[in-house]
Structures are given as C-alpha cells and as structure tokens.
Amino acid sequence: VTTNPLELDGAILRNLLAETTRAYEAQMAELHAEKELAQITLASIGDGVLATNARGVVKYLNPVAEKLTGWERAEAIGAPLTAVFRLAGQSGEPEEVGEPLRCCLEEGKGFRLNERITLERQDGRRYAVEGSCAPIRASNGRIIGAVLVFQDVSDQRLMALQLAHQATHDELTGLLNRQAFDGHLQRALDEARSLATTHALCYLDLDQFKVVNDTCGHLAGDELLCRVTSLLQESMGHADLVARLGGDEFAVLLARCTLEEARRRVGEFHQALRRFRFTWRDKTFAVGASIGLVPITREFRTVTHLLSAADHACYAAKDKGRNRIQVYQEDDATFVRRHGEMSWVVRIQRTLEEDRFRLFSQQIQPLSPEARPGLYFEVLLRMVEEDGRIHLPADFLRAAERYGLMRAIDRWVIRETLRTLRVQPAPFLDRLRLCAINLSAVSLGDEELYDFLDGELAASGVPADRLCFEITETAAVENLVQARRLMDRLAERGVCFSLDDFGTGMSSYAYLKELPVSFLKIDGRFVKDVVTDPLDRAMVESINQVGHVIGLRTVAEGVSSVAVVERLKAIGVDFAQGNWISPPRPLNAPAVESPSSPGEGGRKGSGEEGRGDEGLSLPGDIEPPPL
C-alpha cells in the first residue's frame, strides 16, 4: 500500500466511485425492470389508461385506451388530452374534460367522470365509460401530470337500463307497471296542487277477459291484453301515460286535460273497443270494458286516495251493467255505498277473528214420492255483531266478495258445518241425505280447496256424498276451467253440486251440459207467483223440463204457501224450499215442527239474495215437517 495519503485516498475514491457506479447501474436496471413491469401491467389490464404531462398533453396510453379512443399511440402522444378523450353527455352534448383536468393538474384535485357519460371514438362510435383522474406527483410532491383510468361500461349500462325498464314496465304489454305509474300519479297530483293544473285518471277493467282466458287459454288472454294495449295507445295522446296495473286492469293518466276532454278521449277509446272483435282460432269475442274516470284535482290527498276513487268509479261502471264509462263524483249514491262496503271489511274480519259467524239451516222438502226419505237442508250464514245484532248475508257478502274475504268465509262455513254434523247423534247422519253449502266464485277457483275439504272430511267422518255445494252460474263461468276441474275432483269423491238461482243470470242451458251438477235450483222469483202468473209458471215448467231432460233434479226456492207446493207437485218439481216449509233455524236445531210462519225465512249460507227475516229456534229433534 502506498504511504502517500493523497495516492491512497485517490485509490479509495476510485473504489468508492466504482462501487457507486455499480450500485447506480443496478438501481437503473431495477428501475428499468420496474418500468417494463409497469408498462406490461398497464398494457395487460382491462382498463384504459391515459397519462399526461403537467400541461395536459398525452404522454402514454395503453392498448385498451387506444381501442376505446380510436387513437393510435403514435398520433395520440403529444396531443392534448381533450382531443384524444372526447366525452359526450347523456343527450349527446359535448362534455368538456378540460376544466376538471386543469383543476387536477393545478390544484391536485382528482375527479371522477360524470355518470352516464359516453366516450366518443375518433370514428364517431360511442362507448359508455366510467373512470377517474388523479394527479401524478413526483417524490417532492410536485404535480408532474395526470393519469386517467377508464372502463367501457356499455354492457353494464345497457343491462342497468334494461333492469330499470323491467322494474318499471309490464313484461307482457311493455306498458308502465303499477309502481312506476304511481310515481307519475304522484307528480300529477303534486302539479295539480301547486299549479292548479287539471289531469285525469282513467281506470279500466276488461269485461270479457276471464271468458277469453278460460275458454281459449292464457295465450289468448295475453294476446287480448296486447291488442287492447295497442287500442289504448292509438286512442290516447302522446303525453298520456298508459299502464297495466295487473290482470285485466289498465290505467291512463291523461295529462293536462279537462274532464270533458278526458271524457271525449276515453269515449273514443271505448267506441273503438266496442267495435273491436277479438278472434282466436274459431272463436270471436266482443270485448267490453268498465271504465272509471276521475279528474285529478287538489282535493285528492294521496295517490292511494286517487286510485281508490278511480277504482270506485270503475266498480260503479260494472255495477251499472258493465261496458260503460263512469265519472267519479264523491257524493254519488254508488260511491257512498262503496264507502259503506269498505266499512264492512273490518267488521267481517273481526267477526272471523272472534268467531262470531253463526250457521243456520233451512230444510229442503222432497215433493216427489221417488225421493229417498231423509233429511235435506241448506246451510245458511249469519253475522252476529259485538252488540248482538244479526246481519243477513245480503248486508255483507258484496263487501266480502269485493275485498277478498270470501275464501275465508267459505272455509269457515265448511269447517263449522262439518264440525256440527260430526257431533250430532248417530241417527242424524243415517237420515241425512243432503247438506247443501253455498260456495263462492273465489272458492271455485281456489286450487287448494280440494285438499282443505279432503282434510276436513277426514277429520269429521261425514261421508262426502252427503255434501252438496251450491254454486251460481255466474261463479262457475267466472273461472270455468278451474271450477270445472275442482267440481270433477269433488264429484269423484261423491260430493254433488247444485246450480243455484237458475233463471236469473245468463241461464245458458249450454253450461248445464258443461258442468257436473245434480240439482237445478229454480229462483224464487219465478216460484213465488207460479200459481197466479202464467209466465212464471211457464218459466218453472221450462226449467224443470230441461233439467229433467238432462238428468237433473229440480228444487224450487222461495215456497210460500201450500198452493205453491201443490202447483210445483203438479209441474213435477222434485224438491221445495222456503219459509212456509221450514224457516231457518240454528244448524244444530233443524226444524221439527210444521211450517208455522208464512213469512220468508232464510238467507243462504254465503251467496244468495235475502228474503226477509226469520225466527231463531232452539235446538230440537231432527225431522222433516209433515206435508
């Protein structure tokens, strides 16, 4: 080693320099590798990446950014970011990225791209993009550029739009759905309140939809709904909003129009609908609609209130014979009655909860000597209020039907009837030939009723062939396919059916062949004056004859005197029922004595018109009255 300190230090400094150089080169190699890795990473990721210098000039873009912007790297580098990354707003208007970029570069504030923004490629194609921009800082904190990361979200945005559309539109018709329509109604209501602008709400219910659905199937029903949708859209103005609220119910918000104008437009639609014929294969149907029309005014407090009024008006249109337009008027008697019905709902529900319904029975007397001796009677329903007042079905059944309580009532009647029969002494069941229970249209369409009845029959031990369900023609037709299915299954168990109130509804003899019924009940309106009125007599004879021809037994309702009985015998009617024969009594006390009151007595279990009051007797022995 040299002893000269200068030489020695010089040699050591050379060593240090060599080592520093080696370390520097290693560091540079590492940096280069890191840069390569970063560039490969940036080139590999699925996001577009654009980097600028501190003046907003593009210094880097990865392949995804090249594809999305349509700019090749060579031409993009050196160009202003605002030229390469051109944005447009929701309506296609240019959206400037320059100002937020300036803030980013000068103030270090990162930003996110606006929602629903689109990137316009160099060739004019557009992509929905999302992204953000952040400043790039040197190690000393100085801003040396900005990096913009963005993604093509066209698919997601399209899917979101589709989902949003699905959430607000009816899948079948493409119309607004209930939820979305409510929102529009709310805005219309707000506008009516704040600006005193008048809009109108039309609520319509197709009259023949169930018939088409049941006779031709769901495909036909769907097609009918689509055709009606087209008619509605053609009839209404561009500003009007048409919605399908569910099933065969539609609504139209007629924007900014007086009630007269609304009535005219809805009238035009109604006329078009009346002219319209729906054809499915070999069948052609005339389609009607019951339409409620409500002016949207500041008097309505809520959307619910408004829809309720429209529903009332639609109901009133149905009540007045269907296929008509009814304008809502708050003080109209029909609407007042509807309000009254609604008050029944709570009372019915409470009666069910507190088990205050009561069952009565009214005997059915065989008139023909061929009839098997034994007990025949119909179960009748009464509602007992908390204060002891008793209501006939006529008071509450309409409300129960309207507000979906019939299913519960029917089931209560069936369960309670079977429970009562089960606890009767053995001779009772031996002599029981027929226990008729009224069944509503809703229950006829209830797919779970069979299992329910099966369970109740098993629990009670009552033979199924002693039960007879009384159905109305209208109820059966309302859900023809399902009703037929249920009736067939129950018939296999031995349960029989009677067609109630025959002569008052459609009275289509065709249905008599379609439905598996055993009894035909002739409405009391024809029976009452059968002795004195030749027309009534002819009606009774006609129905009785047709019934016998197709193998049914006939029952005359509303028998009020011995003369009527004699006339019915002469005509050949098989059974008679009425207060003269036996007034209604509590079910566990069927009548034992002779008819004592000429007045009308019973109300049918769950679906018939009332005929006056009746006496309530104490339980007693079970014997038919002597005739």
Place this chain on the structure above:
Amino acid sequence: MRSRTIHLPGGACPPSALIEACQDAGRPPDMALAFLPPEDGLRETLAAMTAAWPDSLRLGCEAVTQFTGPEATDRGSVQLFWFDDPRHRAGVEVIPGTHGEPPSARRVEAVARRIAASDGALLLVDGLRFPAERFLADLRRILVSVPPLVAGGLASRVSAVGARVFLGERVLPSACLAVTLHGVSMRVEVVRGWSPASPVYTVTRAEGGVVHEIEGAPATSWYRRFFTVHGELAPMPETANRFPLIIEGPRPERQGLYRAMRGFDDPPGAVTFLGDVETGDRVRLGMGNERSLVSTASELAADPVPEAAILYSCTGRESLLGDRSGAEVAAIHRALGGVPLSGFFTCGEIAPTPRGNLGFYNLTAILVLLRELDA
C-alpha cells in the same frame, strides 16, 4: 456579556499575567474556562488562576490542542466571561470519577434537574474513562419533556489514563463537569464538511459501537471492498477516518451522526466505532478534505452576532487538516466577525440532532454561540 481569550505563555503562568489580561474589564471575570495542556505546569496554572480570580468560577479540562481566538495552540487557552446583568450567572455540577462505571441514577437525576432549570448547558467529559454515551442516554430519558440546549466535548486523549477535568484547583480524573448557564442564549451550529461517497447500505448487526455485519456480510468485508488498494488493505483505522461512516437514518434523530473508527477486525470481522451504531441504521461512507472542512466553516453565518463562542472540533478533523490544523478555527473566527472564541480538539462531540437533544457525534465540529439575554 463580555468575553476575552488569553494566550497562555506555556509552562507555569504567573498570576500577574492573568490579572493584567483582564485589567481593562475593571473586575474579575464571573467565569474562567480553561483548556490546558497536560503538562507539569497544570497545577501551577490553576493556582495562578486562583490567585488572580479567587472568587470567579474556574473550570476546564485538559486538551492537547486548544483554540484561542483564530489560532490553534498547544500552550493552553483561557476564556473569561463577564455577565452584564448581576442576576445572570454560570453554575457547575460535578459528576466525580467513576472509573468507567456510569454515575448513579440519583446523581444523573440531580444533574438533569439543574440542566432542566438552566437556559443551556455545556458538558466537559473525560473522553476515555467516563462512560459518556451511557450518561447521555440516561440524561436524554430524563430530559425528554424539557430539553434545554446541551452541547459539549469529550476531552481528547492526553495520557494513557485519559483527560482530566478541573474545578478550581481540584483536578478530577474520569469525571464530567456540567456547566449550567442562566440568562444566556445558547445556539449550537453543527459543522460537517463531508460529502457522501458511497451508496447507502444497511447495518444488519451491531451492538453499541461494534458493527458486526453490513448488508449481511462481515463489516470488515464491506470496508475491505473500498479500502483495499493494489490488493492490500490500507492502514486502519486511520485511513477509514478520512472516510467517516455517516448515519442516514432511518430514525430521524440519528440522521447526520458521523462515526469515527476505533478498531478494525477486533473482534474478528467487526469494526468498532467511537459512538454507537444500531442494527437497522442506514449508512454510507463520506469523504472530505482540508478544503471542504475549512470551506464549510467559513460559510457560517453570525446572526445574531454572538458575544462569545466555544468550539469543540473532532481530532479526526485535526488529522485531516494536517499542517493547517488552525485553518478551521481561523475560518470560523473570521466568519463570526472575530468573536472571542476558545475550545479544543475533542474525542467525541455532544450536540442536538435534527430531531432530538444530546446526540453523540464524531468527526464533527460543534460550535456553541453565546449571547447574554436582555436584562
């Protein structure tokens, strides 16, 4: 504050010479700070100081090379201080010789309390026999919440047994004097003058002043990489001290501490330094020369202008300055506008670090600037 430095003539100094030196002050000094050569005349000089200024605070330490004004000398230096305000004063705490053992905790606490109550403190330490680093660590723990400015130097080796400190005529081996200043503003400048000369490496095993491994290899191997010339290792540790070890962190309070080498390959593979090196310290080698040290010294700014200055400069710097050992103090004296200045070449320096107090330096010049506070 007024201050004056006295060139001693060498050998025993007559009291009259001392009295004459401060005649124009009109009164004996409040404090006489002496850095004296370890010669036979030491006690005579102390006796002369007693005779000249019997009521003054007289203290100091042995040193081989002392500073008097712009000059480096080996004949001794005395700096006199007069406080303008009679309420201002200097005090002293003595930590007697412990012969290598650290002072008791109670003693350290008492000294710490006095230092904490002062406006600043100077430490004069026997560089070889007083466990300075341990003492500083204990003081640091106590003074952590009230850190007054503390600076000082370890007296350089003057004999086989170390350098002594003295208070009045008492000469104390293996001891430490803590001079507390009251009513005095104290500012400390750390003068370096070294430049980074290597990349930064990590100490992977160290204990106290012994570094076993750097970057996972024996510390000696790391040194050999730089200090092998024509296949032979340069003389160590003297050559290494021209390229001091600079601690770059990562702990901020350790940033800027330099370390001078004391031993190489003893224990085998390890390198021993005058100050501590911690495992995890990031270190590099520095380089400097006489020009860089003097140049750095000349760049000092005297604002506000001090009334007195004391310089503790490392003996490693003295080696580098070689024949021009006075160049650094001259440059400093000039930069400070001729302020009365004394001091000596030390064997370890004490001064605040960028993030703490009581850092232990090597190869550094610590300049203490004093100015009496307004009354």
